[in-house]
Amino acid sequence: MKEKDILIDYKDHQVVLYAEKSDNTIGPVQTGSYVTSHYYNEFLSLMGSLERSLYEKLQKGEISPVFLYMTLEELTVSELALRVKIPLRRVKKHLTVKHFPAVKVDELRRYAEVFNIPVANFFQVIATRQDNKWRMGYSADMENKKPLTISQEETNNPYVVFTKPEINQP
């Protein structure tokens, strides 16, 4: 691959590729990511539709919150069990609506740490984006037109989160 063939102007996702330079050497070239620059919207739409369908199922009581986050984070049950240090059989139970109420609070905290969310998020669905810049899956939604952002801050108590609605700056 020649250097000139891989150069892509995409500042948001930079990668280093190796390519043949004009002096016949092969060296590193910092450039934009081809896949992100061409398929980012496609990726957002795929993940957005998955997120929406999972939240719908959650609200209908068809899946447990643990199942929702495990699927969104693309973890398998075995990997999740290893990460939360809970026996596989027990994790499998926590994925079902029937057995989710049997999850202990400490176990929820461990799940929350793996999913990097506050414990409170297992019991609520927040309709507005949590973060204008980074939060994905809602970018094409009309809901984003609302001038509200919900931000959540950790407190020193691992079981409590500070949820703060804010008016977006124009």
Added chain:
Amino acid sequence: MSTIPFSHVMAAHCESGTVTALLNFHGLKVSEPMVFGISGGIFFGYMKTPMLTFPSVFARIKPGHILKNFSKRTGIEFKTRTYKDPAKAEMELDSLLEQNQPVGIQVDFFYMDYFPSWYRVHINVHFLTVIGKKGDKYIVSDCYHPVITEIGKDSLRKGRFAGGSMAPRGFMCYPVNVPKDKDFSKGIITGIKTATFNMLRIPMPFLGVKGIRRFADKISEWPKYARDTEQLAHEIFKINVMLEDQGTGGGGFRYLYASFLREAAQLMNRPEWHELSGRLMDIGDGWREISLFASRIGKSRDLGVPKLKELGKLISARADLEYCFFNDLRKTIA
């Protein structure tokens, strides 16, 4: 505590990039391809395990082995440690930073919150260099990030002590007694031996060239693992990510290895390696075509068995070429 003056450069791959940056900091001029090549980094594997949501491919040796192999083959000693206690790990990291020692660490990429959330996945084998601390934040040089950046103490702790497969267990490393100059000839030969052995002779049907063939055969079966077309499209897109974007230097590490061969050819006056590096660049172009083909069919949702078989044929052609390539490379060191 202040930041250590550290020359930050982006690199193709996090582990080889981190090792290279640490050595360069200590005054040894070595390139990323040389580190990658001496460690015998090039590889291929096709896996379907309970730890993965979908069959997956990888094009490099086991994480951690670039550092281990490079150190063993060059005699450049790296001090490495893992921890059970996060507080102790943090204390020792702070103490090394106080001594102006940049430290390479292994983390779960998911918690590296200086990257946007859509980009972050749970993968326990990301490497970066910590170069300072300011209050509750660590200053880091991450090869995948364009500039030196910072990360909260808690996020770094979560990343260093994430559980799961290949858990980092607080792993950290730094070189000791780095020479200003080093003859890499022996390491280059050993690295090439490892690469050819790994690609041609490991008796496992899913590793090396056999792994590429298995990937080619099995890709048409992928629809049965997917819950719907959307997930299948997502996984097909990921072929591109695994081969191009996810720290490979392009063409599934083939360009990076070609660069190593070209540098080694010059260093050891071996024109045959120069010729082989050109062939490997062409093989890498083929992998890039596969990535682009996968992205196109993923986008158009043209994911029927005939299209996947077409993709399989492209992959199979790479297996034939790589078989010849690595055999020829093996002959040069016989």
